Amino acid sequence: HQPMRHLTSLRTGGEIACVAFPDTPEKAAALVARLEEHGLRWSPLGYGTNLLVADGPLDRVAISLRQLKAPVVFEGCQVKAPAGYSLPRLVNQCADRGLSGIEGLAPIPGSVGGAVKMNAGSHGYEIADVIVSVDVARDGHVVTLPRETLDFAYRHSPFTERDLILGTTLQLRPGNPEASRAEIAEYRRHRAATQPVRDNSAGCIFKNPGPGLATGRIIDELGMKGETIGGATISPLHANFIVTNGSARAADVFALIERIRSRVREARGIELDMEVEVWE
Numbered sequence: 127h128q129p130m131r132h133l134t135s136l137r138t139g140g141e142i143a144c145v146a147f148p149d150t151p152e153k154a155a156a157l158v159a160r161l162e163e164h165g166l167r168w169s170p171l172g173y174g175t176n177l178l179v180a181d182g183p184l185d186r187v188a189i190s191l192r193q194l195k196a197p198v199v200f201e202g203c204q205v206k207a208p209a210g211y212s213l214p215r216l217v218n219q220c221a222d223r224g225l226s227g228i229e230g231l232a233p234i235p236g237s238v239g240g241a242v243k244m245n246a247g248s249h250g251y252e253i254a255d256v257i258v259s260v261d262v263a264r265d266g267h268v269v270t271l272p273r274e275t276l277d278f279a280y281r282h283s284p285f286t287e288r289d290l291i292l293g294t295t296l297q298l299r300p301g302n303p304e305a306s307r308a309e310i311a312e313y314r315r316h317r318a319a320t321q322p323v324r325d326n327s328a329g330c331i332f333k334n335p336g337p338g339l340a341t342g343r344i345i346d347e348l349g350m351k352g353e354t355i356g357g358a359t360i361s362p363l364h365a366n367f368i369v370t371n372g373s374a375r376a377a378d379v380f381a382l383i384e385r386i387r388s389r390v391r392e393a394r395g396i397e398l399d400m401e402v403e404v405w406e
């Protein structure tokens with residue numbers, strides 16, 4: 127009975143049946159197969175930084191890969207990383223080794239597996255641009271899927287809640303550690319200045335609706351910054367973030383989401399799509 131509010135950066139969400147921490151990819155794949163065999167609902171859990179969990183209780187098992195013992199392996203300009211590894215840490219390590227191509231992902235506070243699942247991106251970078259292959263659990267085994275077989279798009283991957291991503295191999299290019307570190311520092315500075323990094327949030331709540339259109343700007347132009355329902359508030363710093371206080375319920379966040387959606391629909395005729403993953 128794990129309260130999801132302790133396992134998500136938004137700090138909301140009710141109790142979930144159980145969280146499992148397999149320590150090898152093989153055990154993780156075997157666990158998925160057994161859960162499926164018994165008809166038990168399960169979901170992959172990354173760092174919970176892009177996740178909105180309902181007030182619950184939720185009848186499902188979360189599988190966290192934070193305790194995977196698999197190492198990060200560097201081979202020429204390729205790097206293989208386990209799903210539970212920290213994305214910012216991986217970006218730093220690549221930069222230190224003079225490997226370039228993922229600097230823009232440095233400010234994203236999630237796991238490698240979570241980044242693959244949502245095709246995380248920022249500053250013009252998307253993780254899909256450098257993916258060579260993705261390891262997933264299939265029928266009790268670890269299977270490697272090459273990039274050509276995977277359809278990625280803006281904040282979208284072909285993986286579903288029934289796919290456990292175990293790791294990925296990325297193709298980088300030779301770079302300069304100093305230049306990469308400077309670029310990363312600039313992205314981190316920009317994030318800290320433009321996003322509510324010290325508040326509880328799940329990052330941007332909605333996708334941007336199209337090229338040249340920023341949801342944050344649209345909500346801001348409607349004058350909605352600071353609007354609050356219960357313990358959930360539209361961030362005064364970036365309007366595509368909902369921030370919560372210590373006592374917010376997921377229901378407050380869902381209500382604020384609906385309010386934003388209907389105002390944007392009425393005012394702009396735009397249907398906003400969720401960017402965060404939702405567990406209900």
Ligand code: EPU
Nearest residue numbers: 248249250320329330332333334340342343346363364365
């Ligand atoms: N803007 C406003 N008011 C606001 C927020 C933004 O006018 O309250 C304006 C900004 O001034 C800027 C434009 O909207 O002109 C775009 O804003 P920003 O540069 O902050 O980028 P974004 O499109 O809102 C995207 C990603 C972020 C990512 C940043 C930086 C999406 C939904 N969001 O935000 O990703 O960090 O670019 O590259 O694609 C996330 O995925 O959770 C996330 C935060």
